[in-house]
Amino acid sequence: MDDKFRTLDLNLLRVFEAVIEEANVTRAAERLNLTQPAVSNAIARLRETFGDALFERTSSGVVPTATARELWYALEPHFVGMREALAPKSFDPTTCDDHVRIAMTDYTIERVVPRLSAYLQDHAPRLRLDVVPYGHVDLPTLFEKDNVDILLGTYLNDLLHRNEFNTHALWRVHHSLIMRRGHALHKESIDLDEFLNARHIDYRTGGMTAGIYDQVLAARGYTRNLVLTLHSHQQALAVIAGSDCVAVLPNSLVATSPFAESLVIAEPPIPVPPRPFWIIWRHRHTSNPTHAWVRSVIIELFDEHLASAER
Numbered sequence: 001m002d003d004k005f006r007t008l009d010l011n012l013l014r015v016f017e018a019v020i021e022e023a024n025v026t027r028a029a030e031r032l033n034l035t036q037p038a039v040s041n042a043i044a045r046l047r048e049t050f051g052d053a054l055f056e057r058t059s060s061g062v063v064p065t066a067t068a069r070e071l072w073y074a075l076e077p078h079f080v081g082m083r084e085a086l087a088p089k090s091f092d093p094t095t096c097d098d099h100v101r102i103a104m105t106d107y108t109i110e111r112v113v114p115r116l117s118a119y120l121q122d123h124a125p126r127l128r129l130d131v132v133p134y135g136h137v138d139l140p141t142l143f144e145k146d147n148v149d150i151l152l153g154t155y156l157n158d159l160l161h162r163n164e165f166n167t168h169a170l171w172r173v174h175h176s177l178i179m180r181r182g183h184a185l186h187k188e189s190i191d192l193d194e195f196l197n198a199r200h201i202d203y204r205t206g207g208m209t210a211g212i213y214d215q216v217l218a219a220r221g222y223t224r225n226l227v228l229t230l231h232s233h234q235q236a237l238a239v240i241a242g243s244d245c246v247a248v249l250p251n252s253l254v255a256t257s258p259f260a261e262s263l264v265i266a267e268p269p270i271p272v273p274p275r276p277f278w279i280i281w282r283h284r285h286t287s288n289p290t291h292a293w294v295r296s297v298i299i300e301l302f303d304e305h306l307a308s309a310e311r
């Protein structure tokens with residue numbers, strides 16, 4: 001049996017760690033105070049040991065192969081444990097001046113940022129949040145290239161199976177039919193054909209080829225009269241409040257909308273199954289004291305607070 005642990009130069013694993021975290025050979029060399037050829041040579045030795053390319057070149061650096069990701073998934077907790085044992089860190093949120101990069105949609109910003117910002121003002125006044133948008137096609141690259149630390153959102157199935165990420169479900173998102181007061185569909189029983197033929201609008205982030213509700217309808221063999229697609233939930237509510245357009249969107253949007261008094265909600269003839277809303281982060285940030293504290297605050301504030309509000 002090939003015992004790689006007995007024969008492997010463990011210093012090579014420090015190089016592996018630096019390259020996988022920096023995603024760039026030059027930056028990894030600078031971090032380790034080594035020359036770039038020395039780092040390249042170390043990677044070559046690791047490739048020979050594990051029988052895999054480990055890293056593939058891109059225009060901006062390198063990305064790990066599936067084998068490298070699995071290897072890092074197994075090794076990273078041990079690196080974290082050694083760091084904590086050798087140099088334990090204390091964390092005081094009142095003096096922390098780090099910044100944390102969080103990816104959110106406009107829906108998430110409205111639901112999370114006001115309460116989170118108020119909490120940070122009192123408990124971590126020097127901490128900086130950098131909120132960036134995301135599109136569904138960009139979920140992996142947000143972490144790997146855009147330096148996102150935390151992502152908040154739904155529809156993350158393409159990330160959940162990847163071993164380098166951790167997740168925690170915060171609440172479930174409930175969708176309703178939203179329309180203006182006095183709309184012809186605002187009645188006790190909504191006819192399916194009348195509903196499908198109404199003037200529908202929807203919200204779609206970058207990378208989505210079809211709206212969430214269109215996918216729900218397609219699974220049942222239906223299509224609707226979709227006349228307008230927007231990139232902001234509140235844009236959609238503004239259109240609904242001033243027209244005969246309708247939409248099937250998260251019902252909690254109405255409560256925070258400036259058009260709330262003009263809007264009503266109802267159960268659509270074909271409902272949307274509730275969808276989990278996630279907080280997701282990289283394994284390698286699990287023990288980062290700033291990131292861990294911010295995640296714990298988000299979980300504490302929103303695990304229960306918004307669970308009932310979404311209904």
